[in-house]
Amino acid sequence: MKLFNSCLIVFLITFSASAQDFSDIDKSPMDAVITRNQDNSPLARIIYSRPKKKDRVIFGELVPYNKVWRTGANEATEITFYEDVLFNGTEIEAGTYSLYTIPEEKKWIIIINEKINVWGAYSYDDSLDILRTTVPAKQTAASVENFSITFKPSVDGSDLLMGWDDTFIEVPIQKAQ
Template sequence: MKKAFQLKSLSFMILALLISGVASAQTDPKPLASPRDSVTAKAGSATITINYGSPSVKGRKIWGSLVPYSQVWRSGANMATTFTTDKDITVEGKKLAAGTYSFFTIPTEGDWTIIFNKIAVQPGSYKYDVAQDALRATVKPVKSAEKHERLVYKINTDGFTLNWDDVTIPVSIK
């Protein structure tokens, strides 16, 4: 009788451990390869928020390969990057009304086109519609002093930068 009780207790403990292991595996999802990230700060008197998917280089050739030249890019991973300003601002000398926009770029080996599109939530650039652009401007990429394994946006008093691999894209805001 004592042996049967011990066997039932052991069986119950094994079953409980198995169930807790399965439950734990279901609540610990695999981390995203390109997790969402965001940055919020002041650029001039406006509060800017940029929300984006942050991919990694992972030894890949980025510019002109993973991110093709002369094509609209979502400027991040997964869903399109969003850009929010709480005040009207001037971007590269052009007026942009307060609001939330999707942010795209068209990279080239020379100057880049930056795009603020009125459709804020988009699945990447798959349904991008040029007719919905609120603002387009041209910027000059800069060779980064350091390599950035993950894509990161930084906001400063003069505007913001997109930084990935060996490239920094400065965007001026007033």
């Protein structure tokens, strides 16, 4: 019995040590942001992955200009509208969509696409676009190491902010009337 208990202890220590190996953890972790209406009901949620800059030139090199980008890493970024909204002035029905972008030096094209649960932009199909809209690209005050998405409350909605490296964009989202 003593031998069995000794073997069991060695096994548990070995198993426990190997189970705590985090060395191969995702290099671009998933994140989510949500914005709410003034009555605290949800307006929109975004699920995306956050790649790091790591001393690389981002826009124009890692993320080429004038090409569809998954807007983050791993799976295509997903956006859910909990009610009908005006996205940069265009009405979109409540639902879940993929959010792609086409970065350019001075502007970005923002794409809302019907196909969801896709890896990257490899199977992107522009015939499933429900919206393409353009917003100006702006300079950040300081370099942003991790690609980041957040919401900034505004009148009757929120502004969607996306930024990485030295660039950010802003897209107004409001409740549809």
